Amino acid sequence: MAIETEFGELQLPAERLSAMPGARSRGFGSSLYQIAIYGVLIVAGIIAVIPFLYVVSTSLKDNASLFSYPPEWIPSEPTLTNFQTLLENYPYLRWMLNSLIVAAAVTVIKVLIDSMAGYAFAKMSFPGRDALFLVVLMTLMVPFAATLIPLFIIVRNLNLTNTYLGLILPALASPIGIFMMRQFIESLPSDLENAARLDGCTEFQIFRRVILPLMKPGLVVLGVFTFMTQWTSYLWPLVISTREDMLTLTVGVQSLRSLFTVNWGVLSAGAVLSMLPLILVFLFLQRYFIAGSIAGALKE
Amino acid sequence: MATISLDHAGSASTSPANPMRLSREEHERLRRRHARRRAFTAYAFLLPNAIFFIAFLLVPVVFLFYLTFHNGGIITPARFVGLENWQRAWSDDLVRTTIRNTVYYCLLAIPSVFIIGMFLALCLQRVPRGSGPFRSLFYIPTLTPYVLAALIWLFVVQRDFGALNVFLGLFGIPPQNWLGSPSLVMPSIAMLEVWRGVGFWTLLFLAALLALPPELYQAATIDGASGLQQLRHITLPLMRPTFFFAVVMATIWNLQLFDSVSILTDGGPSNASATVVWYIYKAMFQFNDKTGFAAALSFVLLLFILALTLVEIRLLRKRT
Numbered sequence: 001m002a003i004e005t006e007f008g009e010l011q012l013p014a015e016r017l018s019a020m021p022g023a024r025s026r027g028f029g030s031s032l033y034q035i036a037i038y039g040v041l042i043v044a045g046i047i048a049v050i051p052f053l054y055v056v057s058t059s060l061k062d063n064a065s066l067f068s069y070p071p072e073w074i075p076s077e078p079t080l081t082n083f084q085t086l087l088e089n090y091p092y093l094r095w096m097l098n099s100l101i102v103a104a105a106v107t108v109i110k111v112l113i114d115s116m117a118g119y120a121f122a123k124m125s126f127p128g129r130d131a132l133f134l135v136v137l138m139t140l141m142v143p144f145a146a147t148l149i150p151l152f153i154i155v156r157n158l159n160l161t162n163t164y165l166g167l168i169l170p171a172l173a174s175p176i177g178i179f180m181m182r183q184f185i186e187s188l189p190s191d192l193e194n195a196a197r198l199d200g201c202t203e204f205q206i207f208r209r210v211i212l213p214l215m216k217p218g219l220v221v222l223g224v225f226t227f228m229t230q231w232t233s234y235l236w237p238l239v240i241s242t243r244e245d246m247l248t249l250t251v252g253v254q255s256l257r258s259l260f261t262v263n264w265g266v267l268s269a270g271a272v273l274s275m276l277p278l279i280l281v282f283l284f285l286q287r288y289f290i291a292g293s294i295a296g297a298l299k300e
Numbered sequence: 301m302a303t304i305s306l307d308h309a310g311s312a313s314t315s316p317a318n319p320m321r322l323s324r325e326e327h328e329r330l331r332r333r334h335a336r337r338r339a340f341t342a343y344a345f346l347l348p349n350a351i352f353f354i355a356f357l358l359v360p361v362v363f364l365f366y367l368t369f370h371n372g373g374i375i376t377p378a379r380f381v382g383l384e385n386w387q388r389a390w391s392d393d394l395v396r397t398t399i400r401n402t403v404y405y406c407l408l409a410i411p412s413v414f415i416i417g418m419f420l421a422l423c424l425q426r427v428p429r430g431s432g433p434f435r436s437l438f439y440i441p442t443l444t445p446y447v448l449a450a451l452i453w454l455f456v457v458q459r460d461f462g463a464l465n466v467f468l469g470l471f472g473i474p475p476q477n478w479l480g481s482p483s484l485v486m487p488s489i490a491m492l493e494v495w496r497g498v499g500f501w502t503l504l505f506l507a508a509l510l511a512l513p514p515e516l517y518q519a520a521t522i523d524g525a526s527g528l529q530q531l532r533h534i535t536l537p538l539m540r541p542t543f544f545f546a547v548v549m550a551t552i553w554n555l556q557l558f559d560s561v562s563i564l565t566d567g568g569p570s571n572a573s574a575t576v577v578w579y580i581y582k583a584m585f586q587f588n589d590k591t592g593f594a595a596a597l598s599f600v601l602l603l604f605i606l607a608l609t610l611v612e613i614r615l616l617r618k619r620t
C-alpha cells in the first residue's frame with residue numbers, strides 16, 4: 001500500500017501505523033483487534049447464508065420429516081420428490097422463460113435508449129436541456145406503486161394484459177438509467193469525440209464508434225442493474241399477468257403458496273430452483289455486480 | 301454535410317490568402333444553422349426514451365390525478381364524483397393505520413440497515429486481506445428477489461419449525477408467533493429487510509469509504525488522533541453525501557413496502573402489517589372496483605414521498 005511506504009519514509013512508530021484504517025497490523029493488541037473484526041464478519045456471513053441453507057435442507061425433506069422435532073438440519077433421508085412434484089404439476093420452466101424474456105428485452109432496450117439519452121444530456125447543447133433534465137430528476141422521486149393504477153388501466157385498454165409487451169412496456173419508462181448514463185458519460189473526456197467530429201463523423205457515428213466502446217463498464221453496470229430489477233419485479237407482473245402460463249417467476253413461485261397453503265416442501269423446492277441461476281450468474285459476474293455498486297457510489 | 305466547410309477551416313487557414321475566411325453575418329448564419337442541426341440531433345437521441353417516458357410515466361401521473369376525481373373505470377365507465385374520494389381517504393381509519401404502519405416500518409428498518417451496514421463496511425475496510433468472500437456472502441441476500449426473500453423468511457419465522465424459534469429454543473426462549481402477533485409482525489418484516497438489504501448498503505458504504513482521501517488520515521495520525529476520533533471527525537463528515545443519497549433512496553424504496561407484506565401476512569393480523577401500497581392494491585384489485593379511492597390513496601403516497609424527499613434534501617444539504 002502506498003500509505004505504508006509513505007509512512008515508512010516518515011519513520012513513524014509502528015503503533016501509529018496500525019491506527020490507520022486498512023493499515024497492516026503489528027503487535028498483540030492489534031492482532032486481537034483483527035481477530036475481533038474477522039469474528040464479526042464471520043458471524044454476519046453465517047447470518048446471511050443460514051436462511052438459504054435452511055430452505056435447501058427443507059426442500060430435500062419429505063413431508064413427514066418436515067415437522068419432526070427437533071428439526072433436522074441435514075435431512076436423514078434426502079429426497080428429490082419436492083422438485084419432481086414442482087416440475088410435473090406446475091409450468092415452472094415456462095415461468096422462468098417468461099422472466100428471462102421480459103428481463104432480457106427490457107435490459108437490451110433500456111441500455112440502448114438510456115445511453116443515447118444520457119449522451120444527449122451529457123455532451124450536447126440544445127434548448128430546454130436543463131429543464132428536461134430537471135423533469136427526469138423530479139420523476140426519479142415518483143414511486144412506481146403510485147402509477148400502478150393508471151398504468152394498469154392504460155395497458156388494459158391497449159389489450160396488453162397477459163402479453164409480453166404488457167409486461168415490458170411500462171418498465172421502459174423508468175428514468176433512473178438516463179440519470180446513471182448521463183453521470184457516466186459526463187466523466188468521459190471530450191477530446192476523442194471532438195477529434196471524431198473534426199474527422200467528419202456524424203453525431204450517431206461518434207456515439208456508436210467513440211462513446212459506446214468507452215462506456216462499456218457503465219453499460220454493463222446499467223445492464224446488470226436493469227436485469228436484476230426486472231428479474232425481481234413483482235407488483236406489476238402480479239396485476240398484469242393472470243393466466244398461469246404468462247406468470248413470471250416471482251408471481252408463479254408465490255402462487256405455490258396461495259394454492260398450497262402449507263406445502264412447505266414444494267414451496268422450498270421452488271425457492272431453491274429460483275435462487276440457483278441467480279447465485280450461479282452472480283458467482284460468474286460478481287465483479288460486475290460489486291463493481292456496479294462501487295462505480296455507482298463513486299459517481300455520487 | 302454543410303458543417304464540413306467549417307470543420308475544414310482549420311486546414312484551410314494554412315494558405316496565406318485564406319479563402320475560407322467568412323464574413324461576420326455568414327459566420328453567424330452558419331453558427332445558428334449548426335446549433336439548430338445539433339439541437340435536432342439531440343432531440344433525435346432523446347426521442348426513443350421520450351416516447352416510453354411520456355406514455356408510461358408522465359401520462360400515468362396526470363391520469364392518476366384525473367382518476368382521483370372519478371369513480372369506476374374498470375368495469376363501469378368513469379363517473380365524475382368531485383372530492384368524494386379525497387374525503388373518503390381522509391376519513392378512512394384504515395388509511396391512517398396503513399400510513400402509521402408504513403412509517404413505523406421505515407423507522408425500524410432504515411436506521412437498522414444503515415447502522416449495521418456502516419459497521420460491516422468499517423470492518424471490511426479494516427481487513428487487510430480476504431474481504432472478497434465476505435463481500436460476496438453479504439451480497440447474496442440482496443440478489444434475492446423480495447418475493448423469494450419473503451418466502452425464505454417464512455422458513456425463518458415460521459412458528460413450528462422456523463430457524464429463528466429453533467435458535468431461540470437453544471437458549472430456552474419459548475417459540476414466538478412472529479407473524480401472528482400484532483406487536484411482533486412489523487419487527488419481523490423489518491428484520492427481513494435488514495437481512496436482505498444490509499449487503500447492499502455495506503458495499504455502497506465500503507465503496508465510499510475506500511474513495512476517501514488517505515492524506516487526511518495520514519495527517520490525523522501524525523496529529524495523534526485516535527481511531528474513534530478519526531471516525532467521528534473525518535470519516536462520518538466526509539461520508540455525508542453518501543448518507544444523503546442513501547437516506548433519500550431508502551425512504552423512497554421502503555415507503556413502498558408491499559412484496560413481503562403481501563406474501564408473509566397479507567396485512568394481518570388485524571391490519572397490523574397493512575401498508576399503504578398493500579391498501580392501494582387491495583382497494584383496486586380485491587375490493588369492489590374502488591378505482592377512484594385507490595387513485596386518491598396513490599396520490600397521497602406520491603405527494604408524501606415527494607414532500608419527504610424535498611424535506612430530506614433541504615435538511616441534509618443545509619448541514620453540509
